[in-house]
Amino acid sequence: MDSNISDRLENAVSEHRALDEAALALQQFLKAAEDKFPPVVLSVLHGEPLGHPLHPILVHLPLGGWMIAGILDFLPLGETEGREKAADLALLLGTVGGLGTVATGWTDWSNTRGQARRTGLVHGLLNETALLLNAASLVARRRGRRGLGKTLSGTALSLALAGGFLGGQLVYRHGLGVGHTLSRPQG
Numbered sequence: 001m002d003s004n005i006s007d008r009l010e011n012a013v014s015e016h017r018a019l020d021e022a023a024l025a026l027q028q029f030l031k032a033a034e035d036k037f038p039p040v041v042l043s044v045l046h047g048e049p050l051g052h053p054l055h056p057i058l059v060h061l062p063l064g065g066w067m068i069a070g071i072l073d074f075l076p077l078g079e080t081e082g083r084e085k086a087a088d089l090a091l092l093l094g095t096v097g098g099l100g101t102v103a104t105g106w107t108d109w110s111n112t113r114g115q116a117r118r119t120g121l122v123h124g125l126l127n128e129t130a131l132l133l134n135a136a137s138l139v140a141r142r143r144g145r146r147g148l149g150k151t152l153s154g155t156a157l158s159l160a161l162a163g164g165f166l167g168g169q170l171v172y173r174h175g176l177g178v179g180h181t182l183s184r185p186q187g
Contacts, residue, residue: 010169014118023121030110045107053177055104059167062101063160065094066134070157073150088141091134091153098131108177116174119166126163130156 034042047054072087105127109120133156141149170176 006165006169007173010115010119010166010173013122013166014115016118019118019121023117026121027110027112027117030106034107034110042107045104047104047177053104053108055101055108056171056177058097058101058104059164061097062094062131063164065090065092065097066130066153066157066160069094069153073153084146088138091141092138095131095134095138098127098134102128102131112170112174112176116170116176119174120170120176123163123166123170126159126166130160130163133159 043049045054047057050057069087069091072083072090077083102124105124109117109124112120133152137149137152137156139149140146140152171178
């Protein structure tokens with residue numbers, strides 16, 4: 001049994017064999033889609049021209065934008081139109097930036113196996129849900145439903161942080177994207 005709390009939390013989330021079937025089906029779908037792309041596109045998505053994965057670089061834009069929006073939305077300094085616009089812009093930049101992050105993340109995940117595959121599936125689903133909630137938040141804000149928008153983006157930020165924890169496990173526990181394991185199967 002793993003003794004640290006991070007590993008125990010990951011085990012609680014990902015040690016469910018039912019995830020294997022869903023993960024395998026999604027990997028097969030992604031592999032079929034990848035076959036339609038030129039090898040150079042997959043190489044770039046994996047970050048091979050950089051010599052290290054692209055996904056960890058890109059993740060800063062959505063998380064940064066979403067965190068700034070959260071601070072601007074929930075800091076108790078009184079509502080101002082300028083702060084609301086800044087929060088909306090940060091949320092928009094983070095959400096648009098999330099598109100590349102999603103593409104690189106699923107590309108890297110498509111090569112995983114075992115617990116890393118199950119953990120990566122949950123990691124991805126949490127973050128994609130956050131992306132969708134933030135997109136819905138932007139729509140709500142544009143329609144004048146700021147309270148709903150803040151609730152959606154606040155929930156999304158919580159999911160993204162939980163997803164980020166699992167992303168850390170993928171790197172530090174499973175070695176995903178570390179050294180020679182850049183685009184080889186993991187697990």
